[in-house]
Each structure stands twice: as C-alpha cells, then as structure tokens.
Amino acid sequence: MTGPLDGGGHDDGREDVGGVPRIPSPRRAADDYEALPAPETPAEASAEGPAEASAEGRAEGPPPGCPPPEASPPASTPAPPPSSPPALPHKVLQSLLGAWALSACSPEETTAVEDHLTECAPCAEEALRLRDAVGLLHHERDLDLDPLLRSRVLENCLGRRPARIPVPEWAGPYDAETARLDALLRDIGDAEWHAPVRLKWFQGERPVSRRTTVAGVIGHLLAVDGLVATAIGLDDPLSAKTPAERTEAYWKGVDHPPTRAVRGPWRDQTHALIRTVSFAGRGVAELSVSYGDFALPLRDALLDRAFECWVHADDIANAVAYPYEPPSGAHLHGMIDLAARLLPAALADRRRAGLAAPARALVTAGSPGRSLHLEVEGSGGGDWYIALDSPAAVGSPDRKVAQVALDSVEFCQLVAGHIAPEEAAAGQDGDREAIRDVLFAAASLSRL
C-alpha cells in the first residue's frame, strides 16, 4: 500500500468550497528531492534516532539565502480577493507549520501561513524543511519474510562463529515451528485474533471438534507446552495433567474472551523451553515428559509439540486466510517418523479396546513381526515398516503383508485427525484389515 500522494503529489488542490479559491498544495511528491539541503556537518555520528533530535531547537537560525517556498501558481479561475485573514500572532502561525506542510489547515489558515512565510525567515526555513519531511512519509510495507530465511541466516551465523551453547538438534523443529507461528501472529490484526477456529481430532471411530478462536488456539498451545515446561522444571501455573484437561482449565481460567495478549506468555514460554534444553545438555533428551495417560522422552515430546504447533498454525492460517507452508523436509521427516514409531502402541491400545483386529502371530520381543509398509511420498517422506501384532515386535520388509502410500502432508493431516482414515491413502495393497487398522490407529494419535 502506498500513501495517497505517492507518485502524484501535486493533486491536493482542495476543490472550491463556498467560494474559497483553490490552494496549491504545499506537499511534494515523495521522490522530489531537488531542494534537499546539503548535508549538515555531521552532528555526531552516534546520535541516532529521534530521541535525541531536539526538534524544537531546530527552528532557529535560517540559513542565509534560504528560498521562500514556491510561490503559489495562479489559480485557474480568477480568485476572488481573499477575505482578509485574521491576523494570527507569530506563535500561532509557527505552530501551524506542521499542519500546513501536511495540507491539514483551513484555507484561511493556509493563506495566513503563506503570507507569513514571505516575511519571516525562520518560519520559511522550517516550512521548507517540514514540507521536505512530508515527502519522506511512506506507507510501511511490511513484507512477509520468507520463513526459510531464518534457518539460512542462523546457519550462516553459526558457520562464522560456532555456538558454545547450541540448541540441541532435536529441539530444532520446535524452534523453527514456534518461530514460524510467531511470525504469522505478528502479521495478523486485532480482530483476527477473535476469528473462529474449529479444532478437530479423532476419538474412537469418529471425528470430533471444538470451537474456539485464534487466541484460544494459542492458549491451547501454551497450556499443553506447559507439560514440557513442568518436566524440565520451569514454572507451570496449571495443575491438570492431560492436554485436554489443561486446555479446558486454561480456557476457563483466562479472562473471556482471550485476546492477542496471550501471544507474549506463549512466546516467552517457547523461548524459555528452547533456552533451558540448550543449557541442560545431552542427558536431558531422554527425560520423561508425562502427558497424563502416556509419556514421551523429552526429545520426542518437543517434536510432538513442534507438530502440534504446525498443525494449529495451519488451522489459524486457514481461519484468517493466510498462506502457510508445511515444515522443512527434514523436520517433516522427523514428525512422520515419530508418528510411525507410535503406531504399534496405538494399534495395541485399540486392540485392547476392541477397536482393532486381534493379533495374528505373536513373536518374541525384538524379532520381526507381520508388518505394514508405510510409504510416504513427497518432502520429508520415506519408508517405514509398522509392526502389526505387537509393539515389542520389529517392523520388517521381509514380513510385509500390506502397503499403503500417502503424501507426507496428507499423512500428517491423518495423524492430526484432520482427515478421515477412510479418505486417506492414495495407494493400498495387501491385507485390507491391517491397512484399516493402521489408518485408524494413525487417526487415533490425534487429540485436543
């Protein structure tokens, strides 16, 4: 967006109103720099920013030979004699200079100022300067930063000077995804924080959903990230144990409705998490993070949180009609790998609940069992072999009984509960029961 005068600049003649003559604009086009004064002697190179610009003091001492502002060209229609302007004192006329330079005075005041400029050198000098300053106004065009620029810039930095306290590699996806979401949040307006968002996941055999707002989603992320914060000894105001309970507790406890004010606490917590795991060093990666009814090692918990962050960032982006890309290939691969590793246990849970077919052939722990070949295509993809009969068995190509092929983002949407198992999988081959069970188990990994 550009300002109304960019590129034009001289079109500001106000139309005659009540017989007042057209007044030529004191504004100039943004690119009209002919009258730039020669640079003053460097005041002090370090003086930076407006804080030190003692603006009031600059009106004094007009440079010799400072030209008066351009004389008004004659108006196209013969102007009636100006109604004699009220005689304004110097102080008032001086105070009007800013408004005059912006064409924000009444016609009478404009005339009075311009008359004054012909006889008062200090005001004439200031008027010229302020008018030039108007040409510098420019609508800030906040360009969307390329989200991939962050990792390139940080990599370049770390190549020039290696970090003494690096961010562990396994915290990389969480670092990147929280930064991407934060950049999206920075760009959305106050009203968009209240845009409705429907959170979707799978429970048993069916999809469920919960209505909230953009700010409510950030509250959800804040509340569930708190599980990881607790595990590494950071403050956690919520006492509830499962992600769903924590989210409900947060939503109940917060002023209604949540606003963009939730961004600060959320971002502070993400920064604190990354910083703390960086200082904690290697041993902390295997620390157990409890989700109430299950637990993950810290490295996987942060990967899970990175996944959730992306999924919900995408929910938010959809709600406010912003484009949002999937994570980088390497990070996406890690997220898919985590889901693939969780699938055998999810299958076992469903089997116990009577939702999946009974085990066919149990093998001794650690040996290859009946497997499904999960072929994930596209960025971050790869091949995984999911043990079907027991989490203790090892998935193996030799004991493959079925194969499904899906796109990487589609697989993630399945795991997030955003698409139905029946609709997933472009290619299927082999044991239909095994395929169905694995796809439903993948959807069952989703939760609030």
Add this chain to the structure above:
Amino acid sequence: MAKDTPPRWDRKMQQRLARGEAAALGELYDRFASLVHNTAHRVLDDDSAADQVTREVFGYVWENPDAYDPRREGSMRSWIAKLTRRQAVHRLRQAEAKAYAARGGGSTEELEQKVRRAAVSARADFIVQSMPAPLRAALELAYFQRRDYRQTAADLGVTEDEARRRLRLGLQLLSTANTRPLDGRAL
C-alpha cells in the same frame, strides 16, 4: 509484549550473545529480522539483496556482540537499524557502480544522489517507526487518512493546539533523516 523493558532486554541479549548462546541468536532474529529485512529492502528494492544483507547483519552481530555500546548507540534496535542501513547502502553503491560501469555512462553525482536518496528513505522509515506513538498516530491521520488538524484532534481526543504540536514535532523529527551524514561503510 515482552516482560523485559528494552534496556534490560538489550543488556541481557548482549551478554547471551557474547556467551555464544544459539538460543539467544534465534530470539534476536525473531525480534529484529523484519526490521532488518524491511530496511534493507527499502534501500535496495530487491528481495535477494535484502536477504543477503540480513545474513550479513546478523552474522556481524553474532560475531561482534561487544561492538554494541548502549551509551553510544542507544537501544540495540537502533544500533541494528544503523548497521543495516550502512550495509545496505554499501551494497547499493557497489551494485550501482557496477551497473554504471556496465552501461558506460552516468556521473558520480547521479550515483551518489541515488544512494543518498535510498539511505534517507530508510532512515525516515526508522524514525517514523520509533517516534512516540501519539506523534505517529497524528501523522497517520493527517497524511494517510487526509484528516485536517481539527479532525485529527477530534479523532485523537486532544486539543487543536496539541494536534498542531504533534504534527509539527513529528515532521521535525522526520526531517532529521535529511541531516545525517551518509555512512555506507561495509560491516
């Protein structure tokens, strides 16, 4: 948003960078990347050149956190803005000189004028972003919304005197963009 006040945040950030904390570098990027990229883009009017300057500025700050002296430079924000303008102006001069040489024409004055114009625009943007919010709001109404100063006063709920004062002071601050020396030394 952040709970730390700027001077405190700046000091802590400088210490963390000096300590070689990669997490601090990420936070620095998150806070200043759009300032750096927008400033570089304003000077160079080119996306990949702005990316390049962004890389260079963060690389410099990461390698030289001790070069920041709060007493001389003010806030870290204004220090980084200044580094960015310097580096962007340096790149612009290089690129323009190359283009002039390739075309075989153009005077040094023309080149210098173009470089100067770009530098002044970038400085002006920074001044507008950093000026007190009441002044920026008044300029916003009068310039972009085309409100006269009486309407501006009414919109802002201040006296007409105060509206005039804000418009004048805002422009006075902005006009200092024109009076700074040009500094295009490479980082």
